[in-house]
Amino acid sequence: MNNKLIEAINISKIYGRGVDTSVTALDNVSLEIHEGEFIAIMGASGSGKSTLMNILGCLDKPTGGTLIQDNVEVSKLGDEELAAVRNKKIGFVFQSFNLLARTNALENVELPLLYSxxxxxxxxxxxxxxxxxxxxxxxxxxxxxxxxxxQRVAIARALVNDPEIVFADEPTGNLDSRSGMEIMSLLQKLNAQGRTIVVVTHEKDIAQYAGRIIQITDGKITSDKKNINKISAEETMATMTETEAAHENR
Amino acid sequence: MKTGRMMKIAFVGLGRNKLRTFLMMVGVVIGITALTIVVAAALGAQERIIERVKQFGYETLMVRAGGEVERGAMGGGEVTTLRIEDAEAIKDEVGLVVEVAPFNRRGRSDVVYQDKSANSPLFGVTPEWSTVWNWHVARGDFISDRDIEQLARVCVIGPTVQRDLFGDANPIGEMIRVGSVPFEIIGVMEERGISAGGGDMDNRVFIPLSTFMRRVANVDYIYGIRILLGSIRDVDTAVEEITALLRERHNLAPGVPDDFTVRSAEEVQAMVEGMLGTFNILLVLVAGISLIAGGIVVANIMLISVNERRREIGLRKAVGARKKDITTQFLFEATAVTLTGGVIGIILGGVGALLLETITQTPTAISWVSVAVGVVFSALVGIIAGMQPAKRAAALPPVEALHG
Amino acid sequence: MWYKNIMNLLRTIKISRKQLSAHKVRTALALLGIVVGVSAVIIMISIGTGAQREVLSKIEEMGTNLIIVNAAEVQRSPGRMQARGTVTTLTVQDAEVVEREIPYVITAVPVQSRRMQVRSGNLTSSVLVVGTTPAFQDVRNFRVQAGSFFDEHDDIAMRRVAVIGAGVYRSLFGGQNMIGETIRIGNVPFEIIGVMESKGVDLDGVDQDDQIFIPIRTALRRVFNLSYINNIYVQAQHQNVMDVAAERIREILRERHRLIAQDRPDDFTIHPQLELLDAQRETTDTFTMLIGSIAGVSLFVGGIGILAIMLISVRERVNEIGLRMAVGARRKDVLTQFLLEASMLSLGGGIAGIVFGIAGSIVVGIATAWATSVSVYSVLLAFVFSVAIGLFFGVYPARKASLLDPIEALRSE
Known part of the structure; x- marks a missing residue:
């Protein structure tokens, strides 16, 4: 097996403090991510999938458990070191793109480099x-x-520091199905070049493009298996084009 | 290198979000503009009013011949010890003295024009009288140095004398007799009204001091000296120096009482000082309220506009910005915005003060101290108010900031 | 139909209120902007007015509401010039009548004065001896620094009591305690009962401390041996009524001196304090300009502050406008909502601003002991102006946003 990039041991995340008011978003989750994997974290809205991604991506801190990245226990790092980890080892893609307004594509992509x-x-x-x-x-x-x-600009921004892993939170959520497919195809291409990719989604269809699907329900991993029916986004796009052509020919 | 990069981020960001930058700047600009204009207007008003009431004799002293007391027998007659040379010595030797006006006077004199007569005090004066009393001719000319040299028989009359003798007719060039001496009228004084003692200051005839002493009264002494000081601050010192000088010149042994009296306009001084005190308080209040109001507006706008940018802060953190990077960026931004705003505010304030001066015809005076205090204060407020929410947002985990 | 309209309005009010309280910080800041704008204008104007009154009162203390009636000094009869000197027609009774009969007059003080030799021990001094009444102190704003001034009983009883000027005190007594001492005016012995404060020279350069005050009746009967006076000092209620008061004094004196029937000229002259009134007028003008300028600048600044805050807070919400329109709100609905929000903000802020402004003015008044006052005019001005700006800049950008395509509005950042 390839290098272990991330290892999460008994990660939990609880929002709020009181006994009645606290909400458990993640409940003792453990998982490993290896170099070169294409993982889809799936779950319904509120299942804790985004929280998991944020913690794996060092955007948020777990309330319990250990997170090891490259043999470093990142859950013990301070803000400064976490920022460096995000800057050098992780790339993010968000559902709502999060590009800086009034700033051109090139400069948006340059953003992480400014902090390196x-x-x-x-x-x-x-x-x-x-x-x-x-x-x-x-x-x-x-x-x-x-x-x-x-979204492609956002992906370029995620890649610009040559990170070990790219996290994408519902990357196709704000896009029409064709553009969504383009993004998935791009991610698959990057994965084929050896980049580790984690996609968070609530759509089964999207998850089918990943090599491994982790199912989360109520803050717990309910299933974690290899996707044997992995589809190529490129092919999907080809069929879409055929269908459209067929429609037009009719 | 990193600092340079942060600076660049800040400036580029400011340039891109012109409306936001403008709005952030607006607070500082209007704060400083208001402070500059309001303080300039208040200072101008102070200057104008104080200048006006200073004419009541704020910075003057009166030296009168004769001491306050004589020993021994009743009576004593006129005091003959005060000379024109004393006035010259005071001007030359007492540092604080700007100008002196020696004069002589005679209580009541018959003033006759054709078949009309008036009864007016007669004053022998020098050209400096006009300056020292800040009292000028309304028409014609005042007595000149030439008139003094030539012992000219010319006179300047007060408005009351003019009314009594000439009615509405122009008196310039007419001849009047004072006692038995004929004088040509060369000017009419401006109206001064009545003094608190009930004396009509407009019922007077002024003639050259030399003419008065040689041709009218035939005396070699003078009645008094009006002295204009450069500043009121050392009035006591001036009184002491003048007293010492005159005692020396009059050869008065220690223990012998003064044969002259030096007095200042205490009532006027009290009034002017009271006014200056009022103006000082007014300035502090007006500047203080401008500062506070300006500060609140600055803080307000900064808080809102930085709060608006939590998402941006979250994103920057997500891609690897450290807390320090964010704070540095916002520090640069706030500093640049407030300082630029301060400079614009000073310029606008200067222009506004100038405009105000033109429109209201009231002078203004820009106080650089208040401007400096204003810029520093609003820059501080702006920076603190700009940094505080940025720091808070930077301290949050990036996810929370990203979600607004 | 109207019923439905009202229900709609009520619902919009509810939305607006929810919006405002949902964004507490934003609302608080916008509110603060308006409060500061309104209260700054009110406080500034009241400070300006307070300072104006303070400065004017300093000039007034010098005697701006003082009218001096002098007995005429010349009688002009063409050809002959005999009747020289002061006319003898002005009397203490004239002063009493002027004070009693003219409503604009607070007091009228008779004065007869003459320079005389005054002796204490073996020292003599030439001093202006002034016979007058106790009200002289108020009219001339001239007080004793030690002892007391004489009162009406002293005058009626023609007591030989004297209040000496500070200069006389210095020269004749050299700072010794002299209350109860005897001083000879001419040859008449007087008991000293008080010493005046020091005033220095007057506008004419005449030393005001070189005087001795004695009761007018004592002066006329025991010292001067005269039945007439040479001045009446009249204190008018206010400088605005000076002209009317002067005219009434003239009428009364002409009647009393029987000048009307024969149509003879006045045997007296009436003088207001020209120099002081002039300085006062100039001061008033200058302050009017100053207050106007300060108010104008404050309004302008407050207005821009409100404008900036409104612009920012509405701009921030373009997204929300897009969302509301996307779910079916009409432009009118969006506008009504923003109008209501802006009204609540502006009115609430305006009212709070008035309260703070008045409170601030009172605090300043107490701290400085100035007669600050809040004029209805300044309150109205600040309120109307600020509320108008708040409304306009709360609604105008919202209107612009409501004209956008909902998609665009949603997308905007």
């Missing part, structure tokens, strides 16, 4: 945009881009 020690910022950002196929949109502002394009 790198110096060839623009080159790296251009390369990242290139890899998501947007080299011709570098100087467009977010509101001049389509939803799919905005």
């Amino acid at each position: 020690d790198r110096s060839n910022i623009t080159d790296l950002a251009q390369k990242a945009l290139d890899s998501v196929g947007l080299s011709d949109r570098m100087h467009h502002l977010p509101n001049e881009l389509s939803g799919g394009q905005q």
Whole structure:
């Protein structure tokens, strides 16, 4: 088996303090993520899947348990070190893109580099945009881009620091199905190049593009298995095109 | 290198969100503008009013011939010891003295024009009289140095004399007789009204001091000296120095009482000082309220506009910004915004004060101290109010900030 | 139909109220902006007014409401010039009648004065001896620093009591206690009962401390041996009634001196304190300008502050507008909601601002001991102006947002 990237042991997250008012979002969750995996974390709204991703991605801190990343116990790190971890080892893609307004695609992608020690910022950002196929949109502002394009900028931003793992929280949630497919296809391509990817989704259809599906219900992992029916997003898009063509021919 | 990068982030961000930057700046700009204008207007008003009431004799001293007391027998007659040279010595040797006006007077004199007569005090004065009393001719000319040199028989009359002798007719160039000496009228004084003692200050005839002493009264002494000081601060010192100087010049042995009296306008001084006190309080209040109101507006706008940016802070943290990076960015932003706002405020305040001066015809005076205090204060308020919510947002886990 | 409208309105009010309380911080800050705007204007104007009164009162203390009636000094009869000197027609009774008959007059004080030799021990001094009544102190704002001034009984009983000026005190007594001592005015012995405060020279350069005050009746009968006086000092109620008062004094004196029937000229002259009145007028003008400027600047600043806060807080909510329209709100509904929100904010803030403004003015008044006052005018001005700006800038950006396509509004950041 490949390198172990992340190991979560008995992670729990409880919101609120009182006995009656506290809500358990995660209840003793344990899991491992290995290099090169494409994982879908699935669950209904409120199941705790996003909380899990936020904790795995060091955006949030668990209330209990241990999180080990690259043999470092990140759950014990301070804010400073966590920021460095997010900056160098993790990339994020959000449902609502979260691009800075009035800031062009290139500069949005440059953002993580600004907080790193790198110096060839623009080159790296251009390369990242290139890899998501947007080299011709570098100087467009977010509101001049389509939803799919905005999400691709966000993915480029997630990739620009060459992270070990990319987390995507409902990356297709704000997109039409075709743009969604494009994003999934892009993620699969990145995975094929060796990038570890974790997608959080509530849609079964989307989860089918991952190699491993983790099901979460009420803060607990209820199933964690390899997806034997993994579909290629590229192929789905091809059929979509055929269907559309068929519709038009009719 | 990192600091430079943070600075760049801050400036680029400010440039991009022009409306937000403008709104953040507005608070500081209007605070400083208001402070500058309001203080300038108050200072201008103070200057104007104080200048006006100073004319009541705020910065003057009166030296009168004759001491307050004589020993021995009743009576004593006129005191003949005060000389024109004393006035010159006071001007030359007492540092605080700006100008002196020696004068002589005669209580009541018959003033005759054709078949009309008046009964007016006669004053022998020098050209400096006009400056020292801040009392000028309404028409014609005042007595000149030439008139003094030539012992000219010219006179300037008060408005009461003019009314009594000439009615509405122009008296300039007319001849009047004072006692038996004919004088040509060269000017009419402005109206001064009546003094608190009931004396009509407009019922007077002024002639050159030299003419008075040689041709009218035939004396070599003067009645008094009106002295204009440069400042009121050392009035006591001035009185002491003048007293010492005159005692020396008059050869008065120790223990011999003064043969002159030096008095100041205490009532006027009390009034002016009272007014200055009032204005000081007014300035402090007006500036203070401008500062407080401006500060609240600055803080207010900063709080709102930074609160609006929690999402941005969350995102920056998600991609690896440290708390320090966020605080640095916002510190730079707030500093840049408040300082720029301060400079714009000063400029607008200056322009506003100038406009106000033109519109109201009242002078204004910009107080750089208040401007400096204002800029520092509102910059501090702006920075603190801008940093506080940014710091709070930066301390949150990125998820929470991201969710607004 | 109207029923439905009212129900709709009520529902919108409820939404607005919910909105406002759901965003407590934002609402509080916007409210604060309006409160500061309104109260700053009110306080500024009241401070300006207080300072104006304070400064004017300093000039007034010098005697702006003082009218001096002088007995005429010349009798002009063409060709002949005999009747020289003071006319003898002005009397103590004239002063009494002026005070009694003219409503604008607070007091009328008779004065007869003459420079005389005054002796104490072996020291003599030439001093202006002033016969007058106790009200002289009020009219001239001239008080004793030690002992007391003489009273009406002293006057009626023609007692030989004297109050000496500070200059006389210094020269004749050299700072010794002199209350109860005897001083000779001419040859008449007087008991000293008080010493005046020091005033220095007057506008004319005349030393006001070089005087001795004695009761007018004592002065006329025992010292000067005269039946007439040379001045009446009249204190008018207010400088605004000076002209009317002067005219009434003239009428009464002409009648009393029997000048009307023969149509003879006045045997007296009436003088207001020109210099003081002029300074006072200039001071009033300057302050009017100053207060106007301060009020204008405060209004302007308050207005911009309110504008900025309203703009920010509405801009922040373009998203919300998009959402409301997406779920079926009409433009009118959105506008009504924002109008109501802005009204509640502006009115609430305006009223709170008035309360704070009045309270602040009172505090300033107490702290400075100035007669600050809150004018209805300044309250109205501040309130109307601020509320109008709050309303306009609360609704105008919302209107602009409501014109957007809902999708665009939703997307905007």
